[in-house]
Amino acid sequence: EVQLVESGGGLVQPGGSLRLSCAASGFTFSDSYMSWVRQAPGKGLEWVSGITGAGISAYYAEFAKGRFTISRDNAKNTLYLQLNSLKTEDTAMYYCTIRRPGESYNAYMTPPGQGTQVTVSL
Numbered sequence: 001e002v003q004l005v006e007s008g009g010g011l012v013q014p015g016g017s018l019r020l021s022c023a024a025s026g027f028t029f030s031d032s033y034m035s036w037v038r039q040a041p042g043k044g045l046e047w048v049s050g051i052t053g054a055g056i057s058a059y060y061a062e063f064a065k066g067r068f069t070i071s072r073d074n075a076k077n078t079l080y081l082q083l084n085s086l087k088t089e090d091t092a093m094y095y096c097t098i099r100r101p102g103e104s105y106n107a108y109m110t111p112p113g114q115g116t117q118v119t120v121s122l
Helices: none
Strands: 003-007 010-012 018-025 034-039 045-051 058-060 068-073 078-083 092-098 116-120
Touching: 003 092, 018 034, 018 092, 018 116, 034 078, 045 068, 045 078, 045 092, 058 068, 078 092
Parallel strands: 010 116
Antiparallel strands: 003 018, 018 078, 034 045, 034 092, 045 058, 068 078, 092 116
C-alpha cells in the first residue's frame, strides 16, 4: 500500500520560505516519478512540480518556476519541496503523490496523504 506523509508546512509571511517533506513507503520509491500538488481553499487540485525517479529531471508549473525547488533523497525515501519568495496566493494544502507509468510529467493520482498546510499571510 502506497503511504505518503507530508510535513513542514506552516504560517509564513510573504517573501518567506518553507521546506516541505514527504516520507514515502509501500512502493519502490527510487523507481517512481513523484509530484507535488496543492489545493487552495475552494479550488481543485493543482499540479506544482514533478521529479523523475533518479532525480535527474524536474518539472515545474509556470507559477513555481524560479521560486520552488523539488528534490529527493532516495536513500531516505523522502521527497522535498523548497518554497521561496512565497506569495499569499501560494496558500494551500500541499500534497505529494505519484502517477501511473507512462503518463505526462504533470499527471498525478489522487494524493493518498493528509497533506501539509502552507499559509502565507502578514
